[in-house]
Every structure is written in C-alpha cells, then in structure tokens.
Amino acid sequence: MRAAVFHEAGQPLHIETVDDPRPGAGQVVIAVSGSGICGSDLHMTQFPGHTPAGLILGHEYAGTVAAIGSDVSGDWKIGDRVTALPLFPCRDCEACEAHLPQLCLNGRFAGTTLETPGAYAQYVAARADMLQKVPAGVSDVEAAMVEPLAVGHHVVERANIRKGETVLVIGGGPIGAAVVLFARAAGAGHVVVSEPAPERRARCLDLGATAAIDPQRENLGKRLDELTGTRPAVVFECVGIPGMVQQAADLAGVRGRVVVAGVLFEEDRLSHITGLGKEVSIIYSQAYTEPDFAAVIDALATNAIDATPMHTATVSLDQLPDMFESLRNNPAQCKVLIDPSL
Incomplete structure (x- = not known):
C-alpha cells in the first residue's frame, strides 16, 4: 500500500x-x-x-x-x-x-x-x-x-453544562471549534470564543458561537461582561500554552468550572488563591470514550449538529x-x- x-x-x-x-x-x-x-x-x-x-x-x-x-x-x-x-x-x-x-x-x-x-x-x-x-x-x-468531534463532545460532557449557562472557549482551533458546537447543543446560552486569528473567530461563529473576541486587541474580561453581563460558569481551555489555566480561573465565575483540554508538556504556574476565593473547579479532559463516539455519530446522522x-x-x-x-x-x-x- x-x-x-x-x-x-x-x-x-x-x-x-x-x-x-x-x-x-x-x-x-x-x-x-x-x-x-x-x-x-x-x-x-x-x-x-x-x-x-x-x-x-x-x-x-x-x-x-x-x-x-x-x-x-x-x-x-x-x-x-x-x-x-x-x-x-x-x-x-x-x-x-x-x-x-x-x-x-x-x-x-x-x-x-x-x-x-x-x-x-x-x-x-x-x-x-x-x-x-x-x-x-x-x-x-x-x-x-468523528474522532476530533468526539474530543470536543467529551470536553463538553466533562463540564456538565446547565441550560442557559454562559460559556467561554479559550482557543478557536479544531478542538475549540468542536467544543463550541457541542456547548451550543448542550443548551449553553452565551458561548463566547477568545481567539486572535480572524479566520478561526469567523469559523466558530459559523458553528454557533454567540460572540468572538480578539484577546490581543480587547480586554477579554471587560468585553465578556459587556457581551454577557456575567462571568462564565464554564471556561474551556483549548490552547495548551503557559498561563491559560490561570487566565481561565481568573475569568470564571463563583463556583465556575474550568475544563482543561489544551495539551501542555511543560510546567506551568497557577495562583491557587484565585480559585480558592471562588471555589473554582479545575477539570481535565483526555480524548474520549466509546459513548462519545456513538453520540457524535448519532448527532451527525440526525442532523443535530452541522x-x-x-x-x-x-x-x-x-x-x-x-x-x-x-x-x-x-x-x-x-x-x-x-x-x-x-
């Protein structure tokens, strides 16, 4: 072959x-x-x-x-x-x-x-x-x-999104894009994407994001408040570079959930006092399970997602x-x- x-x-x-x-x-x-x-x-x-x-x-x-x-x-x-x-x-x-x-x-x-x-x-x-x-x-x-979509499905499943909750997705690459798709399908209200590349911001909007922010040109926290009026209940970290988990914890609301999907092979620093003050939960997501694959295939077959x-x-x-x-x-x-x- x-x-x-x-x-x-x-x-x-x-x-x-x-x-x-x-x-x-x-x-x-x-x-x-x-x-x-x-x-x-x-x-x-x-x-x-x-x-x-x-x-x-x-x-x-x-x-x-x-x-x-x-x-x-x-x-x-x-x-x-x-x-x-x-x-x-x-x-x-x-x-x-x-x-x-x-x-x-x-x-x-x-x-x-x-x-x-x-x-x-x-x-x-x-x-x-x-x-x-x-x-x-x-x-x-x-x-x-199906495989990369299943990664996004698993990430969203780990967050246990409640209907109407505000979600922030940090990173609009393939995994962030899949997270947008399934966060909307899970019933999230606002799904805001933080992504510096204009092509990726536009793609995430096509996939159902309610807003997209360029974090290099705008103050992310201030713009989030203007768009949603609240801190996000769930922050998905889909980048995998130092400082992103800290940023996610800083931006999350009281008892917010930070789901880490970005892969980082080096050590990072995290100020625990930020998360402690709000009782933020940090959750990691790795790959997928067999039910994730089955759920993605069903969602595609029934046109529940595009x-x-x-x-x-x-x-x-x-x-x-x-x-x-x-x-x-x-x-x-x-x-x-x-x-x-x-």
Whole structure:
C-alpha cells in the first residue's frame, strides 16, 4: 500500500510503498476513505528524538472493513462503513475496568508507535472492539471527523453544562471549534470564543458561537461582561500554552468550572488563591470514550449538529507532505482530510 512515512524531525513526510497491514487476533483492517491531520501529529514530528523513524501517523479515520482477523466478535462484514476509536487498551487495568479505554495505563494510540501504525495510508489496522458503524446518513467526510468531534463532545460532557449557562472557549482551533458546537447543543446560552486569528473567530461563529473576541486587541474580561453581563460558569481551555489555566480561573465565575483540554508538556504556574476565593473547579479532559463516539455519530446522522464549517480541505497522499508542513502556522485551515483514493 501507499503511505506517508515519518523519518526525521525537520524533514517532510515521505510517500512510500509499504506492506499492507494484516489483522491480528481481535483486529480488522480498514480501507481508509478519509484520515484527518491532527495538531498532535504536527507536534510529534517537531522535536528530534521524540517520534520513531518509520512511523505512519494518523489517528482520525474512517473507511470500510477490508479484512477481519480471528477472534473478532460482533456482526462485522467486509464492506461495512466504520470508524474506530484509535485505541489499543489492555482491558486489564483500573481505567479499562472503569470503561475508560483512553486512560488505559498500558494502552497505545494508533499512529504513535511502530507497533500501531496509523491512517496516513490506504489501509489501517484497528481493534474490532473499538469499531463503530457509520450509518448511511453520515458522509465519508463527516465520518473521518468523528474522532476530533468526539474530543470536543467529551470536553463538553466533562463540564456538565446547565441550560442557559454562559460559556467561554479559550482557543478557536479544531478542538475549540468542536467544543463550541457541542456547548451550543448542550443548551449553553452565551458561548463566547477568545481567539486572535480572524479566520478561526469567523469559523466558530459559523458553528454557533454567540460572540468572538480578539484577546490581543480587547480586554477579554471587560468585553465578556459587556457581551454577557456575567462571568462564565464554564471556561474551556483549548490552547495548551503557559498561563491559560490561570487566565481561565481568573475569568470564571463563583463556583465556575474550568475544563482543561489544551495539551501542555511543560510546567506551568497557577495562583491557587484565585480559585480558592471562588471555589473554582479545575477539570481535565483526555480524548474520549466509546459513548462519545456513538453520540457524535448519532448527532451527525440526525442532523443535530452541522460540522461542515470545520472541514476546510481534502488532499491526496501526494499532496499531504506539503499540506502537513503548511499547517504548522496556518489558522485559515481547520480540519484537513486525506483521501488516499485521490
């Protein structure tokens, strides 16, 4: 099969011919109809020594079942339209017993190890117990976006939004955009986005945000009060740079909830007196569960949400290396998909 292969930080991905994956016990092979480029993929390829040479990236995908391994339970057939949680959990740890495979202590994500290659390719292997069927009412483009949408759904679920509450979303990238979509669906009243890039602000408004603020040109707290008349009950931190959790705690209302979805690999500082004075709760959100995937698929199938504004481009494998590098600094793009058939 053809695949995009990572070799070295600072070098573009290489399009190569590699062996087709074969399904192991409990696995299926999926013919990829669409695979998304994630910001975490960009980060993985940025730092020398972080990512193994020879890795095939890609953990956002959908397609059709092409091969079925042994010991696969369920009514799966060749040709079934599917997506999958890109997880390989051990099923024998505290997290797995709590039905939280994304928190498995021994688990792996597709596209992060040489043993679990990802979907920047014509085919990808997945755990059969992680499969989800894609109904006819969900397009291939929508199916390929289920994974990042499920991240946003899980973030919003962690907040337990009450109808009419005011919400602030810090960061209007793909995850912030998905959070906007599901915060509105959950019944939030005001959903205000803080985002310096005008393209992202406009996209979040298209997805249902009630207002969008440029924090580099306006005082965020003052503008929030002008727009909503109240401090936010929920603040979603979807950036992942130092100082953002502190800003979220500063802006949250009394007994507000701060949900941290931004990934930050370095240490940060936090003044506890701010949160203590308002009894702010800080909640972390990691990936998704199987019910999150099912809820997203149902929302797409029933037109309860419209994720169309998030899809900004589709490229072929041959176009992927240049597009991949361009996304390191391109707020005009949101969710770029790879179609290996092009």
